[in-house]
Amino acid sequence: MQINNTSSIVTGGASGLGFATATRLARAGSKVVILDLPTSDGRVAAESIGATFVAADVTDEAQVNAALDAACGLGEMRIVMHCAGRGGALRILDKEGEPGSLEHYENIVRINLIGSFNVLRLAAARMARLEEREGERGVVVLTASIAAFEGQIGQIPYASSKAGIVGMTLVAARDLATRRIRVNTIAPGVFDTPILARLPEKVKAALGEAVPNPSRLGQPDEFAQLAQHIIENPMLNGETIRLDGALRMGPR
Numbered sequence: 001m002q003i004n005n006t007s008s009i010v011t012g013g014a015s016g017l018g019f020a021t022a023t024r025l026a027r028a029g030s031k032v033v034i035l036d037l038p039t040s041d042g043r044v045a046a047e048s049i050g051a052t053f054v055a056a057d058v059t060d061e062a063q064v065n066a067a068l069d070a071a072c073g074l075g076e077m078r079i080v081m082h083c084a085g086r087g088g089a090l091r092i093l094d095k096e097g098e099p100g101s102l103e104h105y106e107n108i109v110r111i112n113l114i115g116s117f118n119v120l121r122l123a124a125a126r127m128a129r130l131e132e133r134e135g136e137r138g139v140v141v142l143t144a145s146i147a148a149f150e151g152q153i154g155q156i157p158y159a160s161s162k163a164g165i166v167g168m169t170l171v172a173a174r175d176l177a178t179r180r181i182r183v184n185t186i187a188p189g190v191f192d193t194p195i196l197a198r199l200p201e202k203v204k205a206a207l208g209e210a211v212p213n214p215s216r217l218g219q220p221d222e223f224a225q226l227a228q229h230i231i232e233n234p235m236l237n238g239e240t241i242r243l244d245g246a247l248r249m250g251p252r
């Protein structure tokens with residue numbers, strides 16, 4: 001899918017991996033809508049790259065539809081980059097042996113997994129109404145994490161919600177094949193984004209050193225580069241691609 005002369009929506013686009021991808025898409029000639037929470041820096045981020053900001057929660061049907069309306073109003077919305085997500089630590093049993101909070105677990109799964117399905121289904125409905133361009137109607141890129149495969153102790157809500165996104169990828173690509181909409185997922189390792197900004201420099205450095213090669217944190221634009229390739233390569237479909245410098249995580 002050629003990026004030029006499209007419109008696109010980037011969820012979680014106010015920050016980190018989403019913002020880097022929104023920047024790339026805008027530079028490549030797409031009219032970008034950044035969908036992010038009202039509490040985010042979305043307005044400033046969007047202004048800095050000539051994009052449009054729509055405040056929305058990915059779990060809310062009406063709010064996501066309003067953001068999709070905005071994207072469809074800017075051109076043919078053929079690209080969905082779904083980066084919104086959050087972490088959240090939880091042990092199955094706490095120190096006293098009490099069961100971990102079901103409410104906390106549900107909240108993370110709701111944002112990461114249910115939010116992904118919500119964006120996928122509502123965006124696909126719009127794309128399916130477009131005429132084909134170069135044999136396809138659109139591309140959806142979801143964001144998982146290598147925690148989907150090797151989540152560490154304390155990451156049970158995050159790891160299982162991201163594993164759900166990996167599980168969704170092939171079935172979504174097959175389901176939407178007749179509509180000529182491709183679906184792929186990126187599973188990042190450790191990237192230098194505001195998620196990590198809260199960590200002390202020493203901890204950040206140790207995270208980078210744990211990556212075999214290149215032995216550093218990923219740069220957000222390296223994620224955006226892969227997103228661009230996925231969008232542009234029509235043969236890439238139904239796949240989850242790890243982007244992690246060969247990092248494999250231990251149990252903790």
Ligand SMILES: NC(=O)c1ccc[n+]([C@@H]2O[C@H](COP(=O)([O-])OP(=O)(O)OC[C@H]3O[C@@H](n4cnc5c(N)ncnc54)[C@H](O)[C@@H]3O)[C@@H](O)[C@H]2O)c1
Nearest residue numbers: 012015016017036037057058084085145188190191193195
């Ligand atoms: N940075 C990493 O090392 C890393 C590694 C693996 C996976 N990821 C995944 O990549 C994605 C982007 O992460 P990032 O590092 O750029 O983090 P980030 O915190 O910089 O960006 C995430 C954005 O998502 C938005 N968001 C959160 N919940 C939302 C909701 N309910 N509705 C709309 N927007 C919401 C936040 O406001 C934020 O702007 C996330 O899904 C994250 O799980 C990141």
